[in-house]
Amino acid sequence: PWGYGLWENIKKILDKKIKDTGHKNAYFPLFVPLSLLQKEAAHVEGFAKECAVVTHHRLEMVNGKLEPAKNSKLEEPLIVRPTSEMIIGEMFSKWIKSYRDLPLLINQWANIVRWERRTRLFLRTTEFLWQEGHTAHQTKKEALEEVFKMLGEYKDFLENFLAIPVIKGRKTEMEKFPGADDTYCLEAMMQDKKALQTCTSHFLGQNFAKASDIKFSDEKGNLEFNPGLFLKCFISKENLKNNRWLIIDELNRADIDKAFGVLFTTLAGDNVTIPFTKENRPIKIMADYKNVTFSSDSTDNYCYYIPENWRIIATMNTYDKSSLYQMSYAFMRRFAFIMIDIPINGAKISEYIRCWEENTTPEPDLCKNIADLWIGIIKSKRKIGPAIIRxxxxxxxxxxxxxxxGAITMFILPQFEGLLEKDIIDAIKNIKKLSFIDDEAKDELDDYASEFFLINKKSFELKKKSSAKREAEEPSD
Incomplete structure (x- = not known):
């Protein structure tokens, strides 16, 4: 009751602050159909391992025990809400029809279920109460203004009502909200000096809007069509010599059929009309690149031709390469797969940093230590490229x-999840052997790794050399 009393006070104050910014409260379903959740591929992958799934709608008594009734299996599994982007996006697509409907500012107080591998009392439990705001805007500028405005409201509440000092920042690519363009956050420091995320404010770009088919007409009553990444690579009436190759990072994170189905149909030699129009004319992708012709009138303004030597260059990290086997042969046969190993060269660290930080000359010792750390990670059966160095x-x-x-616990240890326990232990030991990890740091690393992986601290102890061997190694007078 005391804890919930605190929550009631928090909710009362924060709810007023949120409403004062123009948001209205609503409540959305707890159960999300699987088909709805998987509309946004990156979002699904980020939450897949944490979802509680409902597969039956009735129990029955069997031999004195309750079991799911065999004839009560649901036609489609339901996901117990891990977050509400897709279910709210579904409603936004029904509510938003015109620019007059924007901005749409909605807030929800709800419970969330995430099937945590390791729960932590008061920090992360399987079910928890929270508040989530969801907004839709006409422009990117307006959306970003909302992101930072609400981050400011959170900061004011934390510091001036809860007396918790926080640091404002932006999440790394590995830590940001699945499916978001950017995630901004406020971090507090706990008594053991670990950082604790207190709140986040996400800029979702158009990812969820596209997945939920959210569209609105402009002031003229039109739905404006703008060429996307694919069409910008093709020959058009405005750009007769266009031949821009498309570079895609993490190809396997896309919904392959949805993202490439139309393209592959065209590559097979068929013209395709895509489900969009501009000025009431259909948009067409033409396969016959050898007969690119455009008339003087406007009838060809909406035709795009795939260039003769056009290519897609895509990456797929080694950790996700198993997803190759989930792709169809029709998809895979269109690509030549080339294995490119990580450029393990510690001497390059300073060059990387100079590229990232203009007019900066990094300290040689710092570069060497980071290089040793990076190479130590790679030796631990988890190959990670130079991005982690940044x-x-x-x-x-x-x-x-x-x-x-701090850097190891924040950026490196999470990379070891999924490894066998013995490989995790070996990885921690390799890091502890680095010359710049002193005894105090080793103890701190043991504590954190033990808690994070639920492995006995003694497993990380390094073998000490015998006294006889040490004496043999000492130089004689």
Whole structure:
């Protein structure tokens, strides 16, 4: 009751602040159809391992025990709400028809279920209460203004009502909300000096709007069509010599059929009319690149031709390569697969940093230590490219002394999830052997790794050399 009393006070104050910014409260269903959740591919992948799934609608008594009734299986599984983007997006698509319906500012107080691998009392439980705001805007500028305005409201509440000092920041690519363009957050420090995320404000771009088919007519009553990444690569009346190759990062995270179905139909030699119009004319993708002709009138303004030597270059990280086998042969046969190993070269670290930080000359010792750490990670059966170096460097440069333990616990240890226990232990031991990890840092690393992976601390102990061997190694007088 005391804890819930605190929650009631928090809710009362924060609810008023949210309503004062123009938001209205609503409540959305607890159960989300699987088909709805998987409309946004990156979103699904981010939450897939945390979802509680309802598959039956009735129990029956069997041999004195309750079991799901065999004839009560649902036609489609229902997901117990891990977050509400897709279910709210479904409603937004029905409510938003015109620019006059924008901005739409909705807030929900609800319970959330995420099937945590490791629950932590008061920090992360399987079910928890929260508030989530969802808004739709006409422009990117308006959406970003809302993101930062609400982040400011959270900061004011935390510091001036709860007396919790926080640091404002932007999440890394690995930590941001699944499916979002960017995630901004407020972080507080706990008594053990670990950072605790207190709130987030996400800029979702158009990812969820497209997945939920949210459209609105402009001031002229038209639905405006703008060419996307694919069409901008093709030959058009405005650009007769266009031949821009498309580079896609993390190809396997896309809904392949949805993203590439029309394209592959065209590559097979068939013209395709896509389900969009401009000035009431259909948009067409033409397969016959050898006969690109455009008339003087406007009838060809909405035709796009795939260039003769056009290519897609896509990446797929080694951790996700198993998803290759989930792709159809029709898809895979169109690609030549080339294995490119990680460029393991510690000497390149300073060059990377100079590229990321203009007019900066990084300290040689810091570069060497980061290089040793990176190579140590790669040896631990979890190959990670240079991107993690940037996260580590950006973190360390903001600390008074190089806080390698903080960087390791924040960016590196989460990468070891999914490894066998013995491989995790070996990875931690390899990191502890690095020259810049002192005894105090080793103890701190043991504590965190033990809690994070639920592994006995003694498993991380390094073998000590015998006294006889140490004496043999000492130089004689």
């Amino acid at each position: 996260d580590i460097y950006n973190y360390i440069k903001g600390t008074a002394l190089p806080d390698f333990v």
